[in-house]
Amino acid sequence: MEPATDIQRLPAPEKPARWVVPGRGLFEGLVVSGKNLVQSFYKKDRMTTVQYPEQKLEISPNFRNFPFLVYDGDSPAGLRCTACSICEKECPPQCIYIVLDRDENGKSLKRPKVFDIDISVCMNCGICSEVCPFDSIYMDGEYELADTDRFEGLLFGLDRLAKSADYHMKLRPAQATEVMERRKADEEKKKAAAAAKAAKAAKEKAEKEAKAQETPAEDGKEDA
Numbered sequence: 001m002e003p004a005t006d007i008q009r010l011p012a013p014e015k016p017a018r019w020v021v022p023g024r025g026l027f028e029g030l031v032v033s034g035k036n037l038v039q040s041f042y043k044k045d046r047m048t049t050v051q052y053p054e055q056k057l058e059i060s061p062n063f064r065n066f067p068f069l070v071y072d073g074d075s076p077a078g079l080r081c082t083a084c085s086i087c088e089k090e091c092p093p094q095c096i097y098i099v100l101d102r103d104e105n106g107k108s109l110k111r112p113k114v115f116d117i118d119i120s121v122c123m124n125c126g127i128c129s130e131v132c133p134f135d136s137i138y139m140d141g142e143y144e145l146a147d148t149d150r151f152e153g154l155l156f157g158l159d160r161l162a163k164s165a166d167y168h169m170k171l172r173p174a175q176a177t178e179v180m181e182r183r184k185a186d187e188e189k190k191k192a193a194a195a196a197k198a199a200k201a202a203k204e205k206a207e208k209e210a211k212a213q214e215t216p217a218e219d220g221k222e223d224a
């Protein structure tokens with residue numbers, strides 16, 4: 001009997017027969033190039049270039065560039081950002097700068113007075129948008145941002161960062177819809193909790209008042 005072997009050796013697969021013709025690879029390459037050239041006149045997916053900036057390619061839904069801040073409603077006054085500074089702390093290259101807005105008594109107004117991002121330093125990682133607990137910061141798809149001023153021109157403040165929730169919806173419909181639905185559900189939960197709290201308080205008040213009305217009558221009985 002033959003000894004058992006760990007590896008069952010299989011015969012090497014036969015190589016497909018191929019004619020060895022000098023210059024065949026070059027010819028095949030030229031055929032592919034020729035096909036692309038001819039088809040580029042009538043097939044859209046063969047058009048590998050466009051006449052930028054007159055023509056622009058549609059960007060991928062997952063393309064991300066620099067962050068922007070979302071506001072609800074028609075004006076940047078509805079900014080969702082509460083200036084909690086979590087994104088500022090988590091940003092790896094530390095290119096976010098936030099100053100909390102306060103009233104004359106020094107009380108927090110829960111909104112940023114200053115919110116700057118140095119886009120010449122930002123590395124497009126998206127961590128700020130992942131850590132934000134207020135659905136306030138998302139990655140933008142805008143890419144025509146070249147500027148001749150290396151410093152002021154690439155330091156984006158609230159005026160350039162704040163964009164509407166409608167803009168977010170147009171840019172990333174799936175993400176914006178998920179966020180809107182979640183925020184709506186949270187809002188309804190808060191409203192229901194507030195209504196339940198108010199109802200409980202009203203019930204307790206009514207019970208207290210009823211007790212207070214009963215007490216003098218009982219006192220009167222005792223006096224008699």
Ligand code: SF4
Nearest residue numbers: 091122123125126128
């Ligand atoms: S995308 Fe990354 S680098 Fe840019 S601001 Fe956000 S956390 Fe910082």
Ligand code: SF4
Nearest residue numbers: 081082084085087132
């Ligand atoms: S963008 Fe979000 S994480 Fe950053 S400060 Fe505003 S609320 Fe906080």
